[in-house]
Amino acid sequence: MAESKRVLLASPRGYCAGVDRAVEAVERALDKHGAPVYVRKEIVHNRHVVDTLTDRGAIFVNETDEVPEGAIVVFSAHGVSPEVHRTAAERSLQTIDATCPLVTKVHQEAKRFARDDYDIVLVGHEGHEEVEGTAGEAPEHIQLVDGPDAVDNVEVRDPERVVWLSQTTLSVDETMQTVKRLREKFPNLNDPPSDDICYATQNRQVAVKAMAPKCDLVIVVGSQNSSNSQRLVEVALQNGASASYLVDYARDIDLAWLDGISTIGVTSGASVPEILVRGVIDLVAEHGFEDVETITTAEETLTFALPRELRPARSAN
Numbered sequence: 001m002a003e004s005k006r007v008l009l010a011s012p013r014g015y016c017a018g019v020d021r022a023v024e025a026v027e028r029a030l031d032k033h034g035a036p037v038y039v040r041k042e043i044v045h046n047r048h049v050v051d052t053l054t055d056r057g058a059i060f061v062n063e064t065d066e067v068p069e070g071a072i073v074v075f076s077a078h079g080v081s082p083e084v085h086r087t088a089a090e091r092s093l094q095t096i097d098a099t100c101p102l103v104t105k106v107h108q109e110a111k112r113f114a115r116d117d118y119d120i121v122l123v124g125h126e127g128h129e130e131v132e133g134t135a136g137e138a139p140e141h142i143q144l145v146d147g148p149d150a151v152d153n154v155e156v157r158d159p160e161r162v163v164w165l166s167q168t169t170l171s172v173d174e175t176m177q178t179v180k181r182l183r184e185k186f187p188n189l190n191d192p193p194s195d196d197i198c199y200a201t202q203n204r205q206v207a208v209k210a211m212a213p214k215c216d217l218v219i220v221v222g223s224q225n226s227s228n229s230q231r232l233v234e235v236a237l238q239n240g241a242s243a244s245y246l247v248d249y250a251r252d253i254d255l256a257w258l259d260g261i262s263t264i265g266v267t268s269g270a271s272v273p274e275i276l277v278r279g280v281i282d283l284v285a286e287h288g289f290e291d292v293e294t295i296t297t298a299e300e301t302l303t304f305a306l307p308r309e310l311r312p313a314r315s316a317n
């Protein structure tokens with residue numbers, strides 16, 4: 001008899017509070033000001049979201065010098081360096097800052113430790129926009145470390161005044177390995193005042209850890225340039241899934257992946273709309289995986305207020 005086929009659906013998955021706010025910021029800016037509204041970099045790292053907003057009149061640019069003088073520009077959820085704010089002001093751009101408040105928190109920590117003259121080791125991925133923004137707060141104090149092996153190259157002025165901070169979307173386990181290596185090298189290493197890896201990244205990894213040992217395959221819905229989505233594939237593989245793939249859309253699934261397997265895990269990165277997960281669930285159901293069980297490891301209720309430029313003006317009494 002054929003083994004029964006089932007889907008385990010991770011919860012939490014998909015949109016986090018910072019992504020929800022950033023996408024809504026662009027939608028509200030389009031409603032309020034009309035098209036075009038410029039957006040520096042991808043508002044969030046998801047192809048579907050970027051394509052949908054482009055259809056509504058958003059224009060995505062790489063740098064503020066591509067935005068006409070005086071136009072409206074939204075800064076993405078990943079945050080920007082002070083230099084980007086400066087160049088936007090020089091061009092008289094009307095800025096809407098959709099930086100996630102949890103990224104802003106890391107910027108504040110970087111500024112504070114730089115002011116106190118610490119050497120700051122920023123654990124993160126070279127070239128990622130968030131890391132560029134955070135490092136730009138205090139370039140002369142911050143050095144980037146992208147994993148445990150890079151710790152050997154870290155040099156500091158005073159081993160008693162070193163602190164580590166991190167990108168918000170890293171693998172929790174790998175980051176702890178990096179910090180362990182840092183602490184072996186600098187025993188008096190200071191920790192960030194609170195977790196830099198955000199609640200959404202952590203919760204999605206915990207949910208994948210819970211289901212991965214039972215899965216022959218874990219499908220992560222998310223884009224290739226999405227750091228937190230990429231980490232979910234790694235976490236699935238490190239925690240017992242026989243295979244794991246990142247897909248933007250259901251159509252990216254190779255049906256050969258489903259041959260001879262019985263349990264598929266499904267999750268999605270923090271920048272992924274639920275409609276894309278539904279597409280995956282529907283497709284695998286067509287191939288016999290109709291039984292769906294949700295694996296819930298946390299409830300999320302956090303929401304953030306819109307950027308202040310988009311909040312309704314307070315009426316004067």
Ligand code: SF4
Pocket residue numbers: 016017018019077100101102103168169198199200201228270
């Ligand atoms: S993944 Fe975390 S840091 Fe990034 S936007 Fe979402 S809540 Fe903010």
